[in-house]
Amino acid sequence: xxxxxxxxxxxxxxxxxxxxxxxxxxxxxxxxxxxxxxxxxxxxxxxxxxxxxxxxxxxxxxxxxxxxxxxxxxxxxxxxxxxxxxxxxxxxxxxxxxxxxxxxxxxxxxxxxxxxxxxxxxxxxxxxxxxxxxxxxxxxxxxxxxxxxxxxxxxxxxxxxxxxxxxxxxxxxxxxxxxxxxxxxxxxxxxxxxxxxxxxxxxxxxxxxxxxxxxxxxxxxx
Amino acid sequence: xxxxxxxxxxxxxxxxxxxxxxxxxxxxxxxxxxxxxxxxxxxxxxxxxxxxxxxxxxxxxxxxxxxxxxxxxxxxxxxxxxxxxxxxxxxxxxxxxxxxxxxxxxxxxxxxxxxxxxxxxxxxxxxxxxxxxxxxxxxxxxxxxxxxxxxxxxxxxxxxxxxxxxxxxxxxxxxxxxxxxxxxxxxxxxxxxxxxxxxxxxxxxxxxxxxxxxxxxxxxxxxxxxxxxxxxxxxxxxxxxxxxxxxxxxxxxxxxxxxxxxxxxxxxxxxxxxxxxxxxxxxxxxxxxxxxxxxxxxxxxxxxxxxxxxxxxxxxxxxxxxxxxxxxxxxxxxxxxxxxxxxxxxxxxxxxxxxxxxxxxxxxxxxxxxxx
Numbered sequence: 001x002x003x004x005x006x007x008x009x010x011x012x013x014x015x016x017x018x019x020x021x022x023x024x025x026x027x028x029x030x031x032x033x034x035x036x037x038x039x040x041x042x043x044x045x046x047x048x049x050x051x052x053x054x055x056x057x058x059x060x061x062x063x064x065x066x067x068x069x070x071x072x073x074x075x076x077x078x079x080x081x082x083x084x085x086x087x088x089x090x091x092x093x094x095x096x097x098x099x100x101x102x103x104x105x106x107x108x109x110x111x112x113x114x115x116x117x118x119x120x121x122x123x124x125x126x127x128x129x130x131x132x133x134x135x136x137x138x139x140x141x142x143x144x145x146x147x148x149x150x151x152x153x154x155x156x157x158x159x160x161x162x163x164x165x166x167x168x169x170x171x172x173x174x175x176x177x178x179x180x181x182x183x184x185x186x187x188x189x190x191x192x193x194x195x196x197x198x199x200x201x202x203x204x205x206x207x208x209x210x211x212x213x214x215x216x217x218x219x220x221x222x
Numbered sequence: 223x224x225x226x227x228x229x230x231x232x233x234x235x236x237x238x239x240x241x242x243x244x245x246x247x248x249x250x251x252x253x254x255x256x257x258x259x260x261x262x263x264x265x266x267x268x269x270x271x272x273x274x275x276x277x278x279x280x281x282x283x284x285x286x287x288x289x290x291x292x293x294x295x296x297x298x299x300x301x302x303x304x305x306x307x308x309x310x311x312x313x314x315x316x317x318x319x320x321x322x323x324x325x326x327x328x329x330x331x332x333x334x335x336x337x338x339x340x341x342x343x344x345x346x347x348x349x350x351x352x353x354x355x356x357x358x359x360x361x362x363x364x365x366x367x368x369x370x371x372x373x374x375x376x377x378x379x380x381x382x383x384x385x386x387x388x389x390x391x392x393x394x395x396x397x398x399x400x401x402x403x404x405x406x407x408x409x410x411x412x413x414x415x416x417x418x419x420x421x422x423x424x425x426x427x428x429x430x431x432x433x434x435x436x437x438x439x440x441x442x443x444x445x446x447x448x449x450x451x452x453x454x455x456x457x458x459x460x461x462x463x464x465x466x467x468x469x470x471x472x473x474x475x476x477x478x479x480x481x482x483x484x485x486x487x488x489x490x491x492x493x494x495x496x497x498x499x500x501x502x503x504x505x506x507x508x509x510x511x512x513x514x515x516x517x518x519x520x521x522x523x524x525x526x527x528x529x530x531x532x533x534x535x536x537x538x539x540x541x542x543x544x545x546x547x548x549x550x551x552x553x554x555x556x557x558x559x560x561x562x563x564x565x566x567x568x569x570x571x572x573x574x575x576x577x578x579x580x581x582x583x584x585x586x587x588x589x590x591x592x593x594x
Contacts, residue, residue, distance in 0.1 A: 040525060040549075041566055050516030051434065102583075154437060172555030172562065174481065174547070175441070182552045182565050189569030193576045200580045204587070 007217040010115050012125075012210045017078075020070045021211055027064035028195070031057055035188055058152050061144075068141050075134055082122075087131045094128035111205075114221035123221045127205055133198060140191045147184040151177065281331045288393050289331075295394025295405070297328040302401045309538040310500030311460075311491040320460055326350050334392075344382040358453055359507040363468065370470055371451045374509050385421055386413075401540045403478070403503070410444045427511070435513065442483045445505055446475055447513035449485055452506035460493040473518060474530050476503050479542030488535070499535030503543060520549060 013021075034057035036044040047053050075083050100106030112124040150157035150164075154177070164176030173179050202208045210216035282289035296302050303326055307319040328334065328350075334342040348356030357364045361373030376386070386408050399405040413419045413426040430436060435447065452473075457466035476486040484503040491498045519528050526532075529548035537543055547553065552565040 038520075039566070040520065041569070045521060048517065048521075050520040054434075054438075102586075152438070154440065155431075170555075170557050172553075177441070178547070178552065179554075182554050185552055185565045186569060189572045193572050196573070196576050196580060200583075 006220055008115055008117055008220050009215055009217050010122075011214055012207075012216040012218070013214045014078075015214065016070075017074055018211055018214060020067050020074065023067040024064065024071065027060050027067060030060045031064050032188070032192060032195075034060070039185060054152075058148075061148065065141065065145055068138060071134065072138060082125045083131055083134055085135075087128070091128045091131035098129070111219075113218065115218035116221045122218070127201070129201075133194070136194055137191075140187055140194070143187045144184060144191065147180045147187070150180055151184065277330050277332075288389075291390075291394040291396045292331070293394075294396060294398045295392070296399055296402055297326075297392065298394070299398065300324060300327045301399065302405075305400050306500075306502060306538045310489065310502075310536045311493070311498040313536065314498035315460075315491075315493050315496065317493075322460075322463065341384070347383045353453065353455070355505075355507045358451075363470070364453055365455070365465060365468060370453065370508070372508065372510060374507050375511055376507075376509060379424060380422065403540045406505075435516075441481060443478070445485050445509075446483050448509050448511075449506035450510040450512075450514055451508050452485060452487065452504060454487050456488075456490055457497070458489070458491050460491060466492075473514075474501060474528055475519075475546055476501060476530075476537065476539070477544050477546040478503055479540050483546055486530070489538075490535075500538045501530060501533060501535055502538040525549065 033044065034047075034053045036042060037046060037053045038050070038057055047056070094109060097106060097109050101108040112128065113126065114123050115121070116123050146160060150160040154161055161176045161180065164179045166176070168174065168176050168179040171179060171182065173182065202211070207216065278289050278292065292298055300323065303323045304319050307323060312319065334346050336346075344356070348359075352364045358370055359374045359377050361370055361377070362368070363370045387406070388408065391406055391408065394405070397404070409415075411429060413421060414429045417425075417428060419426060439447070451470045454469050454472040455465045455467070456469065458464075459466065472488065474486040474488060475483045478484050485506055486501050487504040488499060488501045490500075518524060525548045530545055531548060533545060537545065553562055554565065555562050
């Protein structure tokens with residue numbers, strides 16, 4: 001721990017957490033890109049071999065899911081204090097206040113993150129809105145899995161298709177498979193939306209470097 | 223009809239009863255005459271073309287059931303062609319089917335059974351079934367004296383029409399079908415989904431449901447991928463019977479009444495300068511073990527063409543035949559509001575709005591905080 005004026009450099013992210021995070025990023029990008037190719041979205045046609053694209057998509061998605069399981073376990077065992085569900089109301093209040101501030105109808109809230117050298121831990125480790133981010137990701141990953149697996153292995157996941165079949169007509173679709181594909185695709189877009197906002201927020205809040213080196217200069221709590 | 227060579231005692235009874243009676247009576251009355259006439263009749267029957275001596279009613283005397291069914295079969299009624307005409311060009315030109323269509327009507331057994339006990343061969347069938355079936359089956363193009371991309375794999379294994387198609391399909395099964403869709407009963411799985419089947423000493427390769435493309439395309443008929451090409455005749459001029467263009471590069475799909483996709487052929491007909499365009503399901507007999515490449519459907523440049531996006535012509539075929547949604551265009555209805563939304567457009571809107579929001583935030587931040 002190195003103190004520099006009001007700041008102190010601390011170990012913010014441990015190695016496994018960082019590996020898991022970047023594993024998710026890399027596999028997520030591969031899954032996303034091949035998914036866009038499979039759906040012929042935005043003219044993406046790489047790899048041109050559809051079957052190859054599909055295999056890469058499905059098997060990389062399984063690795064992606066594995067990383068998310070790892071992330072979930074770490075969140076629950078090591079980061080629950082910061083990412084627990086009990087912090088949702090606090091997170092939402094912060095989001096509303098910051099939105100108002102951005103629109104010029106309220107004051108900005110000071111960055112609450114700070115480290116207390118006396119107790120050797122953070123008083124606040126994350127930007128409050130960050131609380132909801134991993135849970136949103138996990139929920140969306142679950143939906144992607146539930147809708148994606150029956151598309152590739154219909155014989156093993158046919159009960160899901162049977163359920164979807166019941167609701168397909170409500171959405172004017174011919175079959176449950178079509179409904180699963182629509183949900184899979186729309187959730188993918190929402191996933192991509194959160195990824196873009198997440199990446200930009202990491203840039204704005206200056207945490208990208210700490211996710212690589214594990215260290216960050218944190219403000220000392222007053 | 224009664225044989226005139228017998229005595230008056232037989233004159234009023236139908237032929238079949240007479241046939242029984244001549245055996246039960248020990249041929250007492252006619253035997254002498256028959257001894258002379260039977261070889262003569264068979265000699266004449268085998269020399270003179272049957273068309274000159276027989277018709278359905280004559281054949282019905284021995285093959286009553288077949289003849290009765292046949293008069294309801296599509297070969298006899300040509301309902302498939304007539305109904306197709308009515309759904310397509312007939313509507314646009316407001317006219318009955320041209321005479322040309324009726325050349326497929328088979329009103330006489332002898333059209334196929336050239337003489338008694340003659341089993342029709344492939345040539346007999348191909349005389350009429352040339353488009354997408356017979357000529358393409360052996361790897362040639364109709365109306366062109368040249369080879370097509372490939373013959374049907376069944377042809378390479380020496381199979382002829384009757385190895386797959388049963389007599390009941392050709393003679394009819396007593397139902398007055400409206401389209402060949404209903405009349406043809408043989409399925410690929412009849413052989414390729416039954417390990418006990420042996421055809422001409424060969425055991426057909428069995429369908430593997432676990433193969434990846436099979437798993438992914440349960441709503442596709444085998445024809446979509448395994449009929450690797452077919453012939454499309456563009457602009458058939460009804461006035462002179464000439465065809466403007468013949469191509470093998472077209473490939474489209476339609477959804478059949480059973481919810482599965484089938485290959486489809488666009489048919490454009492020109493009459494008195496007017497054009498009528500229709501599309502109908504076809505079952506090309508150009509099967510290959512190696513299926514079409516995925517990109518035939520799954521590529522931005524092909525998908526819209528294959529799935530006939532924006533097609534304005536008629537859809538012909540049995541009720542329930544319809545255009546299918548392309549795999550990349552998932553359009554769904556919002557319940558209650560009854561608004562149709564293209565999932566790709568909605569997604570693009572979401573991502574576009576997000577990127578715009580980020581850009582605005584970034585610029586505002588640069589302006590207010592000077593990039594801090």
